[in-house]
Amino acid sequence: MRGLGYRKSIWGCLDRRISGGKIHRGEGCELGIFTAKTRRARGRREDFSPFCWISGKFLLHVGGKVWLDQRKVRCFYSHRFEIELPRDHPYPMDKFRLSKEMLLVEGVLRPEEIVEVGQAPDHLIRSVHDAAYVERVYSCSLDRKEALRLGLPITPELYTRSASEVEATRMACRAALEEGVAICLAGGKHHAFSEYGSGGSVFNDVAVAIRDLQLWRPGLRVMVVDTDAHQGDGTHALLAGDPRVFTYSIHVAPSGARPGVAGSMDVETVRYVEGEMYLRQLFSTLAAALDTFAPDLVIWIAGADNHHNDRYGQMMLTAKDLQRRDEVLLKAFIRNRIPVAVLYGGGCNRQAEFTAKIHRNTVAMAKQLAAEHRGLWASQDKLALSA
């Protein structure tokens, strides 16, 4: 069977061995009957996960045989993502629920692909955040200045929604490593620093997820690809100096009020950049970053605020430009066999429901490409990023 030969190059860090197998093509799914062995154990589902990634299929055990479902992409969600905001608040807090409903109603996602998460453990949040700050969020005792910087009402629900978002990102990263592509139906709170939150970001879910992964696999090389219209300043500050992490961010040049924090690679666009110029800048610089760093995992903060009708994005991309961005980036990650966790990032479109629609489009693209290309992991072809 093709593909097994690449096991070592992709999963060299894993102590596993697969001795052979046949695949019988069926309708939509494929049934594989394998003689699959690992040195540690036999028959547990997770033991087959690397093989699942190589052959590109989701594996379920059926009476000693392996049922492969290449259509499944796990998406992590919490009903706590949506909290009540004042009527005139500009943030589209319902975008999480709306985008999930769109994906389900349109049949892009099946209900079993959506995984409801709980809250991230407090000690994990404190692994990147100052304990006193976490306590102030928990006890709703942030002062007026801190609340203004966050731009959200300080309520008990703010803590639970933020801790749930951290958990969803953490789970998506772990799932991406096992299955190639996984999605957090929120996430990308990149303006959260150790001791304070800002711009709607309470806890930095990406930094917490990376610290959690490092406990599990200390040598893992993680690249944060941040294509939200704003610089991932909090993420840069929290992960600075860690050679195992590469932070890439493409954004409108930070202004005087918000000077920014340098990441591993910062790409600044002109204010109100048009789609074509933006995409050219993105593809060329990201290709160089991927080549240089060679990550084991990409955490991609997609961003919906690059759209020309966004309140705060200051970019002029159309929905078509954003779909092109999503397609090229996802193909580059997937075809180069780099596991990717997809996160929403920001978005505050003047047409409220449209933010949800842009996030929905990103998820739909990830779902479609994961299904289409999972069978191609065996291929040696690499896809170049091109505008």
Ligand SMILES: [Zn+2]
């Ligand atoms: Zn943004």
